[in-house]
Amino acid sequence: MSEGSGQVFLWVVFSLLLVLLLVRLSRRPPRYSLRARDVLKGHSWCSIHSSIKPSFCSICETLINASDGSFCNSCGVSADSPQCITASDLTLPCKVITTRSMKHKHHWIRGNLPLNAQCEVCKEECGTDPQLNDWWCCWCRWCAHDTCVQNVNEICDFGKLRQCIVPPNCIRLKYSRMKQHLYIKEVLKPNISGWSPVIVMGNTKSGSSEADAVLSSFCSVLNPAQVIDLNRCPPEEALEWCHLLPPDVTCRVVVAGGDGTVCWVLTSILKMKFEKDPLVAVLPLGTGNDLSRVLGFGEGQSWDADVVEYLQQLATARPALLDRWRVHFTPARSLNIATREVYMYNYLSVGVDALVTLNFHRARQSPFYICSNRFINKMIYFTFGTKDVLERECKDLDQRLELFMDGRHVPLPNIESLVVLNIACWGAGVRPWTLGAGGSEAPKQSFSDGLMEVFCLASSLHIAQLQVGLGEPIRLGQCSSLKLTRYGYVQLICLPKDEVQADHSPF
Numbered sequence: 001m002s003e004g005s006g007q008v009f010l011w012v013v014f015s016l017l018l019v020l021l022l023v024r025l026s027r028r029p030p031r032y033s034l035r036a037r038d039v040l041k042g043h044s045w046c047s048i049h050s051s052i053k054p055s056f057c058s059i060c061e062t063l064i065n066a067s068d069g070s071f072c073n074s075c076g077v078s079a080d081s082p083q084c085i086t087a088s089d090l091t092l093p094c095k096v097i098t099t100r101s102m103k104h105k106h107h108w109i110r111g112n113l114p115l116n117a118q119c120e121v122c123k124e125e126c127g128t129d130p131q132l133n134d135w136w137c138c139w140c141r142w143c144a145h146d147t148c149v150q151n152v153n154e155i156c157d158f159g160k161l162r163q164c165i166v167p168p169n170c171i172r173l174k175y176s177r178m179k180q181h182l183y184i185k186e187v188l189k190p191n192i193s194g195w196s197p198v199i200v201m202g203n204t205k206s207g208s209s210e211a212d213a214v215l216s217s218f219c220s221v222l223n224p225a226q227v228i229d230l231n232r233c234p235p236e237e238a239l240e241w242c243h244l245l246p247p248d249v250t251c252r253v254v255v256a257g258g259d260g261t262v263c264w265v266l267t268s269i270l271k272m273k274f275e276k277d278p279l280v281a282v283l284p285l286g287t288g289n290d291l292s293r294v295l296g297f298g299e300g301q302s303w304d305a306d307v308v309e310y311l312q313q314l315a316t317a318r319p320a321l322l323d324r325w326r327v328h329f330t331p332a333r334s335l336n337i338a339t340r341e342v343y344m345y346n347y348l349s350v351g352v353d354a355l356v357t358l359n360f361h362r363a364r365q366s367p368f369y370i371c372s373n374r375f376i377n378k379m380i381y382f383t384f385g386t387k388d389v390l391e392r393e394c395k396d397l398d399q400r401l402e403l404f405m406d407g408r409h410v411p412l413p414n415i416e417s418l419v420v421l422n423i424a425c426w427g428a429g430v431r432p433w434t435l436g437a438g439g440s441e442a443p444k445q446s447f448s449d450g451l452m453e454v455f456c457l458a459s460s461l462h463i464a465q466l467q468v469g470l471g472e473p474i475r476l477g478q479c480s481s482l483k484l485t486r487y488g489y490v491q492l493i494c495l496p497k498d499e500v501q502a503d504h505s506p507f
Contacts, residue, residue, distance in 0.1 A: 034184045034240040035233065036097050036173055036225050042089035043072035044224065045079075046216050055112045056132040058092060059084040063130075073216035074224045075138045076109050095138050097225045098171040106137040106156040113143050121148035138220065139165075141308075164198040164252075164311050166190075166223045184225065187244040196250045198311060199241045199278070200227045201265060203257035203285070211285050213303035214256050221308055230261065235268035242278050251278040252314065252503065258286015263345045266324070266500055270343065281314055281503035290425035291346050294447060295320065295502055299429060317503040321448040323422055326497040343497060347426055350484065351397050351417025352460050400486055405454060405479035413474055417457035420482060420494060423447045427467060436472025443478055450496055451478045 037044065048055060048069035055064045055071065057080040064080040071078045072088075075095040079085040095107055113127025113136045120142045126134045127143060136143045140159030144152050158165045172186040189195065200218045202211040211229075218227045228238040242251050253269075255262045262282055269277055284292035284300045293299055296317075325344040348354075398412035412418070424431050424445055433445050433453050445453055455473035457463055465471030482494040 033176075033181075034237060034244065036171075036182045036184050038182050039074070039094040039096055039224075043077055043085075043092075043094045044074050044219070045070045045085060046073045046212070048078065053112075053115060054130070057081075057084050058110065058112075058132070059087045061111075061132040071112075073219045075107065076112060076136075076220060078112055095224060096168045097223060098173050099168040101169055104139070104156050104158070104167055104169055105154050106142065106152065107139055108135045108149065109138050110135055114141065117143040119143055119145050119148050121145070121151050141221070158192075161221055161308065161311055162192050163194050163196055163315065164222065166197045166226055167192075168223065171223070171225065184240075184244060187241075187246070189246045189249060196252055196315075197241075197245065198222065198226065198252045198254055198314070199238065200254045200256060201230050201235060201238050201261075202228070202255075203230045203261040210301075210303035211256050214283065214285065214301070214305055214307070217305065217307040218254075218256075221311070230257070230264075235265045236272060239265075239268060239272050239274075239278075242272070242274050242276075247275065250276075252281060253278045254281045254283055254314070256283040256285055258284070259288060259291045259346055260286065262291055263343070266322075266345060267343050269500070270324070270497075277501055279319055279501050279503050281317060283310065288425075288428035290428065291423060293425045293429060294423045295322075314503065319501050319503065321499040322502050323448055323450060323452075324497040324500050325422060325452065325494050327494050344420070344422060344494065345500075346423050347419055347421045348494075349417055349419040350401065350486075351415070351457065353417050353419065353427070353457065353463060402485040403454075403476070404483040404485075405477060406481055407483075410454075410476055413456060414458070415456040415474065416459050417463075418484070419455055419457065419473070421445075421453040421455065427463065430466050432466055432473045433475070435466060435469065438472055438475060442475060445478075448499060450480055452480075452482065452494065453478055454482065 048064060048071045055069060055078045056062065057064055057069075058077045059079060060081075062080060064078060069078065069080050070085060072094060075093075077088050077092050077094070079088050093107075111127070111132035111134065113134055117125065117127040117134075117136065119126045119134075121144055124145070126145050127136070134143065134145050135149045137156060137159075140156050140162075142152065142156075142159065158167065166187060167190050170188040170190050171184060172188070173182050174185040175182055200215065200222065202215040202218075204211040204215075215227050215229060226241075230238070239253070245251050253265065255265050262280070266280060269280070282289075282292040282295060282297045283305065284297055286292075286300070289298075289300050322345060327342050327344050327348065329340040329342070331339070395416060396414070397417065398415050401412060401418065403410045403412055403418070419426065419432075421433065424433065424447070426432050432455060433439065433442055445451075454476040456476060457466075457473060462471060462473075466473065480496055
C-alpha cells in the first residue's frame with residue numbers, strides 16, 4: 001500500500017470513528033448543572049404575612065407587623081424593616097448548604113420558636129413569652145431555654161427527618177466564573193441508616209398558587225439545596241440530583257403542584273434515562289389533583305401544610321407502578337405540521353371537556369389572571385362548561401371520528417366527547433368507570449394493568465350529571481392500543497410505553 005493510500009485509509013477510519021462517537025453522544029441524554037444558592041450573599045427573604053403566630057425581629061427585637069415583615073425561609077431569621085434585613089445579612093449566618101466540617105453542629109436561632117415547643121433539656125414548655133427569647137435549631141428543630149441551651153450536645157443529628165436530609169458536609173460545590181454561579185459537583189453518602197433523600201420540586205403556577213409558601217416550609221426543614229422552584233429552572237436541572245447521588249441510594253422526588261406538573265416531571269425522568277429512576281410522590285396543589293387522589297395523597301393541600309408530618313408519613317409509603325402511554329399525533333399532510341409524540345398518565349379526551357380545559361388554560365395564561373385558587377379555578381371551569389351547553393361546539397362529534405380499539409373498529413353513538421382513561425379519577429375526583437348501575441358490571445380497572453378505559457360523553461350537561469353522581473358514562477370498553485382518526489385531518493394513536501415508579505401513600 002502506498003503512502004498516499006495509507007493516509008486515505010487512516011482518514012476514512014478516523015472519520016467513521018468520529019461519526020460513531022457523535023451518534024453515540026447524540027443518543028445520550030444531556031447533562032445539566034445543578035445550581036446552588038450562595039448563602040454568603042445573605043438570607044432568602046420571604047413575606048411574613050402568611051405566618052399564623054406573632055414574630056419578633058431578630059435584630060431590634062420588636063413585634064413585626066405582619067403586612068411588611070420578612071423572614072428567611074431557610075433558617076427562620078426575621079426582620080421588620082430594610083435596615084434590619086441588611087443587618088441580618090451581615091451579622092446572622094444563614095443555614096449552610098455545604099460545609100467541610102466532619103461533624104455537623106446545631107445552628108441555633110433565637111426566638112420565634114415553633115408552636116408548642118418543648119425544651120430538650122428540662123422538658124418544660126419554652127418560647128411562650130411575648131418577646132424574643134429562647135433558642136431552636138433550624139436543622140433538627142430542637143428547642144432550649146436561654147438557661148438550658150449551653151447544656152445541649154453541640155453535635156446535631158438532624159432530628160426525626162435525618163433520613164430525608166442531605167447533610168451539608170456531604171455536598172461539594174464548584175464555582176463557574178463564566179456563569180457566576182455555584183453548582184453542586186458531588187454528593188457523598190452520610191453515615192445515616194436508611195438514608196433516602198427527598199428532592200422537592202414546586203410549581204408556583206399550579207391551581208392553588210400556594211407553592212411559594214409550601215416550598216418555604218420545605219426549605220426550613222431540609223437542606224435548601226434540596227428544594228427547587230420549577231419556574232426558575234426546568235425539571236431536568238432539578239433531577240440532576242439523581243445523577244449526583246450514589247447509585248445505591250433510593251431518591252424520592254416530591255412534586256408540589258398539580259397533575260400537569262407531576263406529568264411534566266415524570267416525562268422529564270423518562271428523557272433523563274437514569275440507571276435507577278427515583279420514586280415520585282405528590283403534594284397536591286393543583287385544581288383537580290386526580291393523580292394525587294388515586295395514589296393516596298388526597299384531593300389537595302393548602303399553604304399551611306404540615307411538611308414535617310408529610311415527610312414522616314412519606315417514609316411509610318410503598319412503591320407502585322403507573323402505566324405510561326405513548327401518544328402519537330399525526331396531522332394531515334396538507335397542514336404541513338410535524339408529527340408529535342407525548343406521554344399520557346391520567347387521561348386524554350377529544351371533544352367538549354377538552355375544549356373547556358383549553359379555554360381554561362388560555363384564561364390562566366392571560367395577564368389579567370392575577371387571583372388564583374382552587375375555588376376560582378373551578379368556577380371558571382363551570383363558566384366555560386355552561387357556555388358550551390348553549391353553543392354546543394362539539395355537536396355530532398361521532399360523525400367526524402373513527403375509533404379503533406386493539407385494531408378493531410368500534411362504532412360511536414351520538415356524542416360530544418370521547419375520553420381515554422388510565423386512572424380511576426377524572427374531572428376533579430369523579431370516578432366515571434364505576435358510576436351508575438353499569439359500574440358494578442364494568443371490567444376491573446387499575447392504573448398498572450396495561451389497559452386503558454374508553455368512554456363517551458353525550459354533552460356538557462352529561463358531564464354535570466357525572467359530577468353530581470346522577471348519571472353514568474357511555475362505556476366502550478378496555479384496550480391496550482387505540483387509534484382515533486378525524487376524517488381527513490389527524491390521527492391519534494395510543495401505544496403502551498412502560499411503567500413508572502410512584503409512591504402510593506397510606507395517608
